[in-house]
Amino acid sequence: MGHADDVTASSGGSDxxxxxxxxxxxxxxxxxxVAERYGSVDxxxxAERYGSxxxxxxxxxxxxxxxxxxxxxxxxxxxxxxGTIGTxxxxxxxxxxxRGGPAFILVCYIIMxxxxxxxxxxxxxxxxxxxxxxxxxxxxxxxxxxxxxxxxMGWLYFYSLGILIPYEITAAGLVIDYWGSPVNVGVWITIxxxxxxxxxxLPVAVYGETxxxxxxxxxxxxxxxxxxxxxxxxxxxPNHQRLGFHYWKDPGAAGTFLKTGDAGRMAxxxxxxxxxxxxxxxxxxxxxxxxxxxxxxxxxxxxxxxxFVYRLVIFYIGSVLAIGVICSYKDPALTSGGAGAxxxxxxxxIKNAGISGLPSVVNAVIIISAWSSGNSFLxxxxxxxxxxxxxxxxxxxxxxxxxxxxxxxxVLTSALFMPLAYLNCGSSGVTVFTxxxxxxxxxxxxxxxxxxxxxxxxxxxxxxxxxxxxxLPYHSWMQPWGAWxxxxxxVIMTLINGFDVFFxxxxxxxxxxxxxxGIPIFLAIYFGHRIVHRSDTWARDPLEVDxxxxxxxxxxxxxPKKTEYTHWWENIRRVxx
Numbered sequence: 001m002g003h004a005d006d007v008t009a010s011s012g013g014s015d016x017x018x019x020x021x022x023x024x025x026x027x028x029x030x031x032x033x034v035a036e037r038y039g040s041v042d043x044x045x046x047a048e049r050y051g052s053x054x055x056x057x058x059x060x061x062x063x064x065x066x067x068x069x070x071x072x073x074x075x076x077x078x079x080x081x082x083g084t085i086g087t088x089x090x091x092x093x094x095x096x097x098x099r100g101g102p103a104f105i106l107v108c109y110i111i112m113x114x115x116x117x118x119x120x121x122x123x124x125x126x127x128x129x130x131x132x133x134x135x136x137x138x139x140x141x142x143x144x145x146x147x148x149x150x151x152x153m154g155w156l157y158f159y160s161l162g163i164l165i166p167y168e169i170t171a172a173g174l175v176i177d178y179w180g181s182p183v184n185v186g187v188w189i190t191i192x193x194x195x196x197x198x199x200x201x202l203p204v205a206v207y208g209e210t211x212x213x214x215x216x217x218x219x220x221x222x223x224x225x226x227x228x229x230x231x232x233x234x235x236x237x238p239n240h241q242r243l244g245f246h247y248w249k250d251p252g253a254a255g256t257f258l259k260t261g262d263a264g265r266m267a268x269x270x271x272x273x274x275x276x277x278x279x280x281x282x283x284x285x286x287x288x289x290x291x292x293x294x295x296x297x298x299x300x301x302x303x304x305x306x307x308f309v310y311r312l313v314i315f316y317i318g319s320v321l322a323i324g325v326i327c328s329y330k331d332p333a334l335t336s337g338g339a340g341a342x343x344x345x346x347x348x349x350i351k352n353a354g355i356s357g358l359p360s361v362v363n364a365v366i367i368i369s370a371w372s373s374g375n376s377f378l379x380x381x382x383x384x385x386x387x388x389x390x391x392x393x394x395x396x397x398x399x400x401x402x403x404x405x406x407x408x409x410x411v412l413t414s415a416l417f418m419p420l421a422y423l424n425c426g427s428s429g430v431t432v433f434t435x436x437x438x439x440x441x442x443x444x445x446x447x448x449x450x451x452x453x454x455x456x457x458x459x460x461x462x463x464x465x466x467x468x469x470x471x472l473p474y475h476s477w478m479q480p481w482g483a484w485x486x487x488x489x490x491v492i493m494t495l496i497n498g499f500d501v502f503f504x505x506x507x508x509x510x511x512x513x514x515x516x517x518g519i520p521i522f523l524a525i526y527f528g529h530r531i532v533h534r535s536d537t538w539a540r541d542p543l544e545v546d547x548x549x550x551x552x553x554x555x556x557x558x559x560p561k562k563t564e565y566t567h568w569w570e571n572i573r574r575v576x577x
Contacts (some may be wrong), residue, residue, distance in 0.1 A: 085218050085315070085373070087171040088279035090366045093320055094327075094345035098334040100272030102324025103253035108269070108276040109320045113312055115489055118482035119284045119448050122455035124305040127288045128474040129458075130551050131297035136289050136380075136387040137451055144458045144545055147393075147536050152526035153450050154388035160443035160518075161282065161381035162414050166421035167440075168374035169193060172367045173421070179360070186425045193418045196375050200382065200411050203404035207379065208290075214372035221365040222315050225346055228358075229322035237353040247328045255329055258503050267500070274497055279316065281444035282380065284451070289380045298554065302474035323349060381414040382407060442518035445494040452487035456480060457539060464542035494519065 097105050126140050138157060142150020169192045173185040181188075199207055235242030256264030257271050287308060291301040326349030327334070333348040344366065347359045386407040389398035398410045459480050462472070469475040476482070498515020501507050530536070 085215070085222070085279070085369055087168060087175075087366065087370050087373070088281070089316065089319060090346065090369055091171065091344045092275070092278055093323060094334050094348065096272055096275040097320070097323055097327065097329045097345050098331075099255065099257060099275060100268045101251075101253055101255040101329045102248055102320075104255070104269050104272040105276065105320045106317070106324060108273045109317050111273065112276050112280055113317055115448075115486050116280050116284060116312065117309055118478060118486040119451055120287070120305050120309060121476035121478050122480075122483045122486070123284055123288050123451050124302055125472060125474050125476065125479065126455050126458045127291050128298055128301045129472055129547070130549075131291040131294070131301060131554060132550050135291065136384050137285050137447070137454060138384060138393075139387045139391055140458070141450060141454045142391045142393065144461060144540065145454055146539055147533055148526050148529040149450065149453070150391060151388070151393045151529045152522055153447070154384055154391070154393050155525050156443055156447060156450075156522055157282075157285065157384035158381055158388070158414065160440040160447075161377045161384065162417035163420070163440055164282075164377045165196070165374045165381065165414070165417050166419070166423075168370045168377065169196070169418065169421040172370035172374070175363055175367050175370065179363075184425070186422060189421045189425075192371060192374065193415075193421070196371065196378055197411075197415050197418070199375055200378050200415075201406055201408060203406060207375075211372060211375060211379075214368055214375065217365060218369050218372065219311075219315070221362065222319060225362070226314075226318050226322055228350070229326050232326050232349070232353055237355065239354045241353075243325055245325065247324065247326075251328060251330045258500060258506075267503075270496060270499060274493060274499075277444055277493065278441075281440070282377075282447065283312075285447060286376060286380050289383045298473040305474070319346075322346075326350070326353065378411070378414055378418075381417075382410040385410040385413060440518070441515065442494055442497050443522075445490045445497065446518065446522050448490045449487060449494065452483045452490070455483045456487075457542070457545070459483075461540075461542040461545035461547060465545070465547060467547065 093105070096108075100108070123137060126144070127135060127137075132139065136154070136157065138150050138154035140150075141153045169189055172192055173188045176185070176188050199210055231237065232243050234244075254265055255268050257268035258264060259267055287301075287304060290304075291297045294300050294304075323345035327345045331348055331352070333351075334345060344362070347362055350358050350362065385394060385398050388394035389396055389410070398407065398413065400409045401407045462468075498512065501511045501515060
């Protein structure tokens, strides 16, 4: 990981830009080679090759006055961490535990954490170099790989995240049923829609602050649940039963699925691995989106990435270890399902421990979690649409912003998915809505595969153009091999996502389509764009990838780093920076 003070050198009255580090400036010979590569930017040739993704002089300034950099580092960290901690972790982990048992869910979450760590380090390196306003991974796919990849990624994020918004709203409504509310769930859905839409139409600083507190509430509850699980482990509950690893012995550490014996355990592990991916979906991409509206992004984005990894280990891995301790994977409340939070493993474990009142508190925070996740999904879905408009992959109307920098047209368009939550007001609607939710099952895997491709092409372009890792604001020792490992792993997971439908007696058209429909949709978008723009290259020449345009404008906006604190207790202030 390295930092370089990049400067722009201009000569005469030309529009030439040099990408030069202080080390290069001291070494004329080295400086000359870099200047030769970056000395001039032929705008006409770039515009012909890259389309509207290459900004003319002044265009970046217009964009910077569209969306605003109102997010602090703490906002970005909490949005990335807490924004995606929703029903996937609190409720979905119960279903995963029931499928594979405590050992398998723990191992699978560790594997997923390592793979997501590879993704986070890769996308942060890409985005921290030129964190353009409105930049998403689809924008970087367009800029560093090809027009078609950026186009397909943009629409993937738009429809996948758009469908996840009503999913989270519906989950929040189902959790309310835990208390037997006499109010129709449609009323609660309406309230959630109004609040989520309202928060996303406010300036990004207000959105960031509210999401910070939403996410903080979830994080505090997670800490509390981890402490409670530790206490129950040693027998500190009302029934004074010392749990230890009792449930790892009875009924056992690993379950079976579809078959008995080793074959059944292998099937259970595979299914558990696929299910474990859902709580992590789009967390890395969400952090990159916040970089486009973050203050001092070249400095704060790498900081957010490093801190995010630690929280990922503590909360995700810690939570599944905890539920494996306090809840049996064969508990009827898990295996028979339940409405909303009734099947949440933490709630089941707390009730079994004889603690009254606390399950309702947990359910209240789960509602906030679903609410917060829906809020974040609308944010990233709308920014994806805005980013596509900036790159010329969507109508220009989606670039329109309020004076406060909110892309209101993109927000309102993404919000059109939200009424789909009303499908769950009727029993038949649940079946229909499941189809929409399943469209996103493979979207996370496809997105991570594309992120790896974007990083590898960016890395290749940097090497071809003489940019060392020391000149980048962020680089991880895990790259580029980490990207290759993640690429292979997620391709395999995409293909095995619905493996169980191929078992004898389990195949049916609806199950097959819901497991794999996301693949042909993405390929149709990608190849459809390729056919229309058949003259475009499959991948940009590494020597011609634009690694310069827009960099100086972002450097000019950077604010000096604050003075380092001299006393250890003063570092508490960093939480609020």
